[in-house]
Amino acid sequence: MVNESHPDIERILISEDELRNRVSELGAAITRDYAGKAEGLVVVSVLRGAAIFMADLVRAIELPLEMDFLAISSYGSGTVSSGTISMKKDISSDIADKHVIIAEDIIDSGLSLTYTIKHLLSFSPASLQVAALLYKQREDSPSFDVRYKGFDVPDEFVVGYGLDYAERYRNLPYIGILKPQVYGGESRG
Ligand code: IMP
Ligand code: MG
Secondary structure (H helix, E strand, C coil): CCCCCCCCEEEEEECHHHHHHHHHHHHHHHHHHHCCCCCCEEEEEEECCCHHHHHHHHHCCCCCCEEEEEEEECCCCCCCCCCCCEEEECCCCCCCCCEEEEEEEEECCCHHHHHHHHHHHCCCCCEEEEEEEEEEECCCCCCCCCCEEEEEEECCCEEECCECECCECCCCCCEEEECHHHCCCCCCC
């Protein structure tokens, strides 16, 4: 599994090693930035895509923290956002007056993150920052203040390390570009 990629993958964009190193760096940065803060730290992951990033990120943060999860849906099983977001599962802890970091897998249109930020701000956290593993570089990329960003990626459909196409490929240990024929689309590159 180390050198060989899945047959549906056109090419590996970010290897396991690169992911591990970058996530460690993000965890170290968070550890530095939040050390000594009196209010508690809560890392909120957006299910399901960010689950694997979250699992690795929190283990790279050397501070007491809580984990919480919310689930929203916008994509259905396609590769283009439907534009309509619905809440599937809300967080279950009280984040009022806590420092909250959203762990997101990828920012594409930005609709999911906009929705998530607005929702979490309604609980009056002490602060709210974003940790996004991937930021897709589109012509119309939304601009967010992403304090902890893993990698910029080209405007292609990527899978692996939590990201899916039709619920598949989440368990690939790297980030790869899916062959367009797998989703019946033309290459967007
Ligand atoms: P946005 O709302 O368009 O920014 O999309 C964010 C969500 O869509 C992410 O949390 C992913 O779950 C999903 N998504 C966006 N781009 C991709 C991709 O290239 N591969 C897999 N999932 C994606
Ligand atoms: Mg998804």
